[in-house]
Amino acid sequence: MFSNLKPQPADKILALMAAYREDPRDQKIDLGVGVYKNAEGVTPVMRAIKTAEKQLWEVETTKSYTGLAGDPAFADAMIKLVLDGVVARDRIAAVATPGGTGAVRQAFECIRMANPEARVFVSNPTWPNHLSILKFLNMPTVEYRYFDSETGGVDFDGLMEDLNQLKAGDVVLLHGCCHNPTGANLTLDQFQAVVDKMNEVGAVPMIDIAYQGFGDGLDEDAAATRLVAKSCPEVLIAASCSKNFGIYRERTGLLMAISENASLTPVTQGNLAFLNRQNFSFPPDHGARLVTMILTDDALRAEWQTELEEVRLSMLGLREQLASELRRLSNSDRFDFVARHRGMFSRLGLSPELVEKVRAEHGIYMVGDSRINIAGLNAQTVPVLADAIIKVGA
Ligand code: PLP
Ligand code: TYF
Numbered sequence: 001m002f003s004n005l006k007p008q009p010a011d012k013i014l015a016l017m018a019a020y021r022e023d024p025r026d027q028k029i030d031l032g033v034g035v036y037k038n039a040e041g042v043t044p045v046m047r048a049i050k051t052a053e054k055q056l057w058e059v060e061t062t063k064s065y066t067g068l069a070g071d072p073a074f075a076d077a078m079i080k081l082v083l084d085g086v087v088a089r090d091r092i093a094a095v096a097t098p099g100g101t102g103a104v105r106q107a108f109e110c111i112r113m114a115n116p117e118a119r120v121f122v123s124n125p126t127w128p129n130h131l132s133i134l135k136f137l138n139m140p141t142v143e144y145r146y147f148d149s150e151t152g153g154v155d156f157d158g159l160m161e162d163l164n165q166l167k168a169g170d171v172v173l174l175h176g177c178c179h180n181p182t183g184a185n186l187t188l189d190q191f192q193a194v195v196d197k198m199n200e201v202g203a204v205p206m207i208d209i210a211y212q213g214f215g216d217g218l219d220e221d222a223a224a225t226r227l228v229a230k231s232c233p234e235v236l237i238a239a240s241c242s243k244n245f246g247i248y249r250e251r252t253g254l255l256m257a258i259s260e261n262a263s264l265t266p267v268t269q270g271n272l273a274f275l276n277r278q279n280f281s282f283p284p285d286h287g288a289r290l291v292t293m294i295l296t297d298d299a300l301r302a303e304w305q306t307e308l309e310e311v312r313l314s315m316l317g318l319r320e321q322l323a324s325e326l327r328r329l330s331n332s333d334r335f336d337f338v339a340r341h342r343g344m345f346s347r348l349g350l351s352p353e354l355v356e357k358v359r360a361e362h363g364i365y366m367v368g369d370s371r372i373n374i375a376g377l378n379a380q381t382v383p384v385l386a387d388a389i390i391k392v393g394a
Contacts, residue, residue: 009132011128011129012128013128013367014033016032016367017032017033019365020032020365023365027363028363028364028365029363029364029376029377029384029385030365030373030376031364031365031372031374031376031377031385032365032373032376034180034344034345034373035375036311037375037376038375039314039378041378043246043248045246046245046246046307046308047303047307048294048301048303048307049245049246049247049294051303052294052300053290055293056289056290056293060289063285065281066096066282066283066285067273067282068095068273068276068277068282069094069096069269069272069273069276070095070096070097070254070283070285070288071096071288071289071292073292074096074288074291075095075096075254076089077291077296078094078239078254078256078295079092079094080295081222081295082209082222082226082237082239082254082256083222083225083229083237084219084222084226086226087229087230087258091258091260091261091262091265092258092265093257093259093265093268093269093272094254094255094256094257095254095255095269095273095283096253096254096284096288097254097255097276098251098280098284099240099242099251099252099253100208100209100210100238100239100240100241101133101253102253102280103238103239103240104129104208104238105133106276106279107236107238107255107257108137109137109275110236110255110257110272110275111139111171111206112137112139113275115169117140117169118139118140118169118170118171119139119141119142119170120134120139120142120170120173121141121142121143121144121170121171121172121173121203122134122142122143122173123146123147123159123179124143124144124145124146124147125146125147125181125182126175126180126181127175127180127181130173130208142165142170144163145158146158146159146182146184147184147347148184149347149349152184152335152336152337152338152340152341152347152349153184153337153340154184154185154186154190156186156190159194160194160197163197163198163203166197166198166201166203167203168201168202168203169202169204170201171205172198172203173208174186174191174194174205174206174207175207175208175210176212176221176222176224176225177209177211177212177216177221177222177224177225177342178210178211178214178215178221178342178343179343179345180210180211180345181345181347181369182341182345182346182347182371183338183342183343183345183347184337184340185215185341185342185343188223188224188227191224191228192227192231195227195232198232199231199232204232204234205232205235205236206235206236206237206238207224207228207235207236207237208238209222209225209238210238210240210242210243211243211244211344212239213244213309213311213312214243214311214312214315214342215342215343217312218305218308225237229258233260234257234258234259235256236255236256236257237255237258238253238254238255239254239255240252240253241253241254241287241288245287245290245291245294245304247287247291251287252290252291257272315344315374318374318375318378319338319339319374320339321382322335322374322377323335323336323339324339325383326338326386326389329386329389329390335348344373344375345374346371346372347371348366348389349370349394350366350370350389350392350394351370352368354370354393354394355368355369355370357392358388358392361388361391362384362388362391372385
């Protein structure tokens with residue numbers, strides 16, 4: 001049986017992590033996988049998570065199964081965090097999932113069950129796992145233009161032109177904030193124009209929001225998702241708690257499906273729970289429980305928001321430092337987009353050859369499409385990166 005299996009393509013981001021680990025150079029810099037690191041290069045357990053874990057140890061009396069949808073209190077808390085009441089709660093079906101990836105996967109499967117003809121429109125580029133999962137599920141996929149490599153911003157005209165191909169029932173996958181891998185984001189006005197186009201043809205938005213709080217702030221980063229949610233009759237939202245709660249390995253996420261009216265919600269909810277049952281039965285609970293405790297306790301929440309804000313501002317500071325260092329060394333403003341980008345990532349616009357040169361000659365690891373993880377830098381390594389970028393001739 002196993003002799004029938006064919007080798008599968010490796011995850012390029014994870015392969016890069018392994019290559020970095022094997023590099024013997026002392027001065028190497030890892031700007032690969034999207035994990036937050038502080039100035040010491042450490043991915044800490046957030047203070048509020050530590051406190052909540054301590055409290056949980058005291059009060060938790062059972063580890064028996066939750067429901068198929070996970071703990072309803074987790075869904076309520078996350079729906080409030082992401083949507084803040086812009087949609088009536090009785091229109092929202094929701095299930096806890098193993099991470100944001102689990103939510104994305106279940107969202108795609110839900111689309112396929114509801115409408116096997118639906119094509120999923122994805123930005124070019126997008127998070128590679130979107131494409132990989134869609135391909136695995138045999139779902140028709142259409143790429144829309146997104147990134148303008150000249151300006152480092154969004155190619156909005158190209159995007160709107162490509163969305164002219166939309167037909168009723170197609171799905172448009174949008175990043176709620178902090179676009180991965182580019183760092184370039186639509187303005188709220190541009191989101192509104194996309195919403196108008198989707199509503200005109202009867203296309204359904206799906207939002208992947210994995211970095212709420214990493215861009216402009218918790219509410220600011222949810223603004224686009226809230227705009228879409230209140231403007232469209234049906235919406236899918238995949239939310240991840242991995243980054244903003246720093247609980248990557250706990251696998252904590254939520255899938256939300258907004259139905260046109262409340263009478264449809266029980267069947268939608270039943271289908272999401274059914275999908276959980278087919279794939280893994282009960283979702284992981286530990287991370288979800290910590291998130292619920294933090295979001296519903298004033299002191300824990302304040303502690304979490306303070307640290308999240310420190311994380312956000314540290315990345316913004318590094319962006320500004322890198323942009324200004326590149327302005328000085330290149331004697332131009334052509335890298336200023338780094339300061340305009342938001343979230344963990346920026347696509348620098350280097351060719352694969354230059355990315356390889358930066359790695360080979362300077363020990364700096366970025367993803368092949370020239371995506372850097374801003375949090376992989378610190379005040380001392382920003383000038384090293386800027387120098388390497390200019391030295392290789394970018
Ligand atoms: N969606 C995007 C765009 C991401 O970058 C990530 C990555 O971390 C995820 C979803 C899902 O993350 P996780 O499954 O670790 O929650
Ligand atoms: O894009 C990233 O780096 C993050 C983390 O298969 C990640 O989203 C990377 C690869 C992967 C899952 C998560």
